[in-house]
Amino acid sequence: MKLNKQLVVKQFSSEITIASDVIEKPIPVLWENDVLIKNIYVGINALYDRELYQGRVPYIDIDLPYVFGVEAVGVVIEVGKNVKNVALGQAVSTVKVGTAYQEYQIIKQEDVIKIPEATPEYLTLNPTGVSAYLALKNVAELKDGEIIIVSAAAGGLGHIVVQLAKHKKCHVVAICGTKEKVELLKSLNSCDRIINYKEEKIAEVLSKEYSNKIDVGFDSVGTYMFDAFLQNLAPLGRLVVSGLATELNAPYFEKREATRVYESIYWKGASVRCFMNHLYREQHQEARNYLFDLYQKGELRVKVDQTTFSGIESIIEASEYLLAGKSCGKVVVRL
Template sequence: MVLNKQLVLQQFSESIHEASTIIESPIPKLKGSEVLIKNTFIGINAIYDRELYKGKVPYINVQFPYVFGVESVGIVSDIGTAVKNIKIGDAISTVKVGTAYQEYQVVLEKDAIKIPEASPEYLTMNPTGVSGYLALKNTAELKEGETIVVSAASGGLGHIVVQLAKQKNCHVVAICGNNKKVELLKSLNSCDRIINYKKETISEVLKKEYANKIDVGFDSVGSYMFDAFLENLAPLGRLVVSGLATELTAPEFEQITGPRVYESIYWKGASVRCFMNHLYKEQHPEARNYLFNLYQQKKIKIKVDPTVFNGIESIIDASKYLLEGKSCGKVVVSL
């Protein structure tokens, strides 16, 4: 009997080591419309995972033991009798909360997305690249030739966002935190200005070079980054919140005493907007097709972090690596 190795939550805790354990479970017999996938690569979403194992994700009903993880790619190893459009050997992408951190997974045919190959690059495009595309299109409403500033620009999301912005001939300002990340951003040929915040002060650079010139601030960090973007928005500028990494790292959200946000942006007609990928589910196929075509035409580069993580046992190490800010590109685990 083939057993499925899974990383599961066994309890809520402040520590992933205490919250999780590895178990082995029998693979269930497939029902008519189900597909069995042997995962080859899984994506790491350490900040979301941390909120989950701390019990701070209110919309997830966690029943222990709970398999966590969101995205993976793999190869179909078996299909149910009612499956029509998928065959054994097909490469598949899956994006579903509570599925990825395991060697095998059973999904409905409708949730199995066929891809050209089960590679880390296609894993990165779906859903991370999809998020970047939809955030720029729907939330940022990015226009040709605008100025956009992107935080965490060398990460899995950020490195795609800067390239998509350059596709619109925008002036792209990219923010990162070390020389290795600077080199990654330079290799994309998409950034007009790169700010290494370990060597330059973000607020000072933006105030000096981009005061009232930021058409779109694309921020997944929050806190001081949010403040710097907000202060320098252009008339009709849009500050897009795509994450809260700094705040979620802290024991609690920072309590701010000061003028309300609208006092600094009302006279500019500027706005603060938040992006959530799942609210645009009906547009996911469009976004995937667009990104896949760009990649196949070599018009976009997909960067996967070169650090090797192998096996279910390495997920915790990969998560720690990402939380420590070491990543350049998408962090993945190979199975």
């Protein structure tokens, strides 16, 4: 009997090493419409994972032990007797909460996403690239030639956002925190201004160079970054919240005594908006088609972090690496 090695949440804790465990379970017999996939690469979503193993994701009911992880790419190794549209050996992408951090997974044939090859690049495009595309289209409503500023721009999401924005001939301002990340962003040929926040003060740069000029702020950091973006929005500007990295790293959200947010944006007709990928599920295929086409034509570069992580056990190390802010591009683990 083939065993499946899994990284699971065994208990809720603030520490992943306490919350998680590696276990082995037999692979169950497939139902008629099931597809068995051998996962090859999994994507690391450390901030979401941390909320999960701390028991702070409000829309998921967790029965322990619970497999965590969201995205993987792999190959089909077995199919149920009623499966018609998925062949053995087919490279596939999967995006589903509670499925990725294991060597094998079983999904329904209708949930299979076919891809040209099971590589880290396609893992980055789906779902991270999909999020970038949908957030810019639906929430940012980015228009040709606008000024957009992107925090965490050298990360898995950010490096796709800056390229898609440049495809719309926008003026792109990218923020990162190391010289290595600056070089990555330069290599994309998509950024008009790169700010290393370790060397320049964000608020000072924006007030001097982009005061009331930011059409779209794309922020996954929060706190001081959110404040600086908000302060410098243009008339009709949109501040898109795609993450809360600094707040989620704290034991509780910062409490502030200040005027309400509308005081600073009402007279500009500006707005603050939030993006969640799963709310646009009906558009995922459209986004994949667009991104895969760009990538295959060489018009979109996908950056995967070059640090090697191998095996289920290394997921914890990869998560800690990402949370420490060391990543350049998408962090993946090869199983």
